Amino acid sequence: MTESPGVVDLLGVLAYAELSxxxxxxxxxxxxxxxxxxxxxxxxxxxxxxxxxxLLRDRLLSLGADPDxxxxxxxxxxxxxxxxxxxxxWLEALVKAYVGTGIALDFYREAARRLxxxxxxxxxxxxxxxxxxxxxxxxVRAAVxxxxxxxxxxxxxxxxxxxxxxxxxxxxxxVRPELAQLLVEAVHDDQAEISRLFARxxxxxxxxxxxxxx
Amino acid sequence: MTESPGVVDLLGVLAYAELSxxxxxxxxxxxxxxxxxxxxxxxxxxxxxxxxxxLLRDRLLSLGADPDxxxxxxxxxxxxxxxxxxxxxWLEALVKAYVGTGIALDFYREAARRLxxxxxxxxxxxxxxxxxxxxxxxxVRAAVxxxxxxxxxxxxxxxxxxxxxxxxxxxxxxVRPELAQLLVEAVHDDQAEISRLFARxxxxxxxxxxxxxx
Numbered sequence: 001m002t003e004s005p006g007v008v009d010l011l012g013v014l015a016y017a018e019l020s021x022x023x024x025x026x027x028x029x030x031x032x033x034x035x036x037x038x039x040x041x042x043x044x045x046x047x048x049x050x051x052x053x054x055l056l057r058d059r060l061l062s063l064g065a066d067p068d069x070x071x072x073x074x075x076x077x078x079x080x081x082x083x084x085x086x087x088x089x090w091l092e093a094l095v096k097a098y099v100g101t102g103i104a105l106d107f108y109r110e111a112a113r114r115l116x117x118x119x120x121x122x123x124x125x126x127x128x129x130x131x132x133x134x135x136x137x138x139x140v141r142a143a144v145x146x147x148x149x150x151x152x153x154x155x156x157x158x159x160x161x162x163x164x165x166x167x168x169x170x171x172x173x174x175v176r177p178e179l180a181q182l183l184v185e186a187v188h189d190d191q192a193e194i195s196r197l198f199a200r201x202x203x204x205x206x207x208x209x210x211x212x213x214x
Numbered sequence: 215m216t217e218s219p220g221v222v223d224l225l226g227v228l229a230y231a232e233l234s235x236x237x238x239x240x241x242x243x244x245x246x247x248x249x250x251x252x253x254x255x256x257x258x259x260x261x262x263x264x265x266x267x268x269l270l271r272d273r274l275l276s277l278g279a280d281p282d283x284x285x286x287x288x289x290x291x292x293x294x295x296x297x298x299x300x301x302x303x304w305l306e307a308l309v310k311a312y313v314g315t316g317i318a319l320d321f322y323r324e325a326a327r328r329l330x331x332x333x334x335x336x337x338x339x340x341x342x343x344x345x346x347x348x349x350x351x352x353x354v355r356a357a358v359x360x361x362x363x364x365x366x367x368x369x370x371x372x373x374x375x376x377x378x379x380x381x382x383x384x385x386x387x388x389v390r391p392e393l394a395q396l397l398v399e400a401v402h403d404d405q406a407e408i409s410r411l412f413a414r415x416x417x418x419x420x421x422x423x424x425x426x427x428x
Contacts, residue, residue, distance in 0.1 A: 019250070022257060026240030036230075036282045036289070040267065043236060047264045050257055057254070068250045075250070 006182040007119060010111050012070030015056035016078055022049035024082050028093040041135055052126035059122055073176055077168040084164045091143055092157050098136035099208050100161035106204050111182040140212045155214045220396035221333060224325050226284030229270035230292055236263035238296050242307040255349055266340035273336055287390055291382040298378045305357055306371050312350035314375035316422050320415050325396040354426045369428045
């Protein structure tokens with residue numbers, strides 16, 4: 001069902017999510033990384049996001065869509081999310097790279113389930129974790145173990161990331177009903193399926209928090 | 215002559231120059247690009263700089279050098295250069311990507327001439343232009359043609375980029391005499407060769423200014 005009215009929206013929001021993640025990770029690497037090695041590793045994650053952006057842009061072009069037009073409805077919400085979740089220090093940047101991005105990606109993955117398998121595969125490919133976890137988890141765990149008083153602040157920060165994501169997500173859903181429809185299409189008559197969807201999202205988020213030790 | 219005392223310094227300064235160019239270009243793309251296409255194109259140039267950083271880091275490792283240690287003497291001067299030449303708008307960002315980086319690269323290229331050919335080839339590879347020119351030149355020329363009053367401001371900006379580069383270059387030369395030595399090694403007894411070196415640098419800078427139409 002590549003003709004689904006939500007598919008260009010989904011690829012568009014995902015393309016801009018990757019482009020803006022690339023730019024913000026680079027910015028956090030420049031300003032917050034405590035060592036040159038950390039700066040280079042976060043830079044490498046940023047570059048991986050750019051490669052994803054290119055895949056999505058090329059797919060939009062091959063569908064005959066204009067990538068700029070496909071991305072533009074989502075620029076404001078995503079820029080706003082980044083603005084409201086600008087990390088104050090290196091640990092917040094790592095938690096954002098892992099938890100904040102993780103929950104957004106879970107949503108995209110759920111939406112992609114309803115699509116043409118070729119599109120769903122592309123979405124899966126660009127959503128692959130690629131070492132983001134290992135890098136962030138290892139460093140945050142070590143910091144929290146060394147100073148357990150960090151736990152409260154970082155847990156609060158993670159909740160804020162999720163809260164702001166939900167708030168921007170609602171905003172997007174309001175202006176792009178086709179996209180929201182993708183997420184609930186298969187489930188809107190099935191209360192149990194909706195519960196399972198939220199259970200999956202909550203479970204994945206819980207796993208990430210546990211992995212970080214916060 | 216890979217054993218030249220300046221070679222690790224040259225690869226180190228170049229590695230940090232590429233890493234910081236990557237991060238600053240991404241930042242300019244995020245904050246100053248007027249369209250999503252411009253943002254993506256400047257992002258692509260940033261990603262190319264990261265690939266160069268990786269080549270240089272790998273070469274440092276293969277020489278038995280610690281990349282962090284090799285880069286660290288140059289972090290302050292390069293960060294300071296970027297801080298003092300933070301572009302105020304998109305055109306300034308393009309002029310910086312082309313003129314500012316260009317003159318720095320000319321210096322690195324001159325230094326690399328005195329080295330082992332394998333190292334000189336690597337330096338040439340990472341200094342390749344890769345479309346930076348075409349992209350910046352095309353957009354700046356179009357802007358200046360549309361509004362000739364921009365010429366004065368952008369020409370002044372270009373002079374400032376060069377002035378700040380020379381000032382940071384002197385600072386680096388003072389603390390890393392081995393690196394400065396590379397540049398003047400073959401020429402220090404030959405006044406005519408020094409004149410030719412400066413003539414080459416000035417000529418290249420002049421060509422870039424003419425290409426931009428400023």
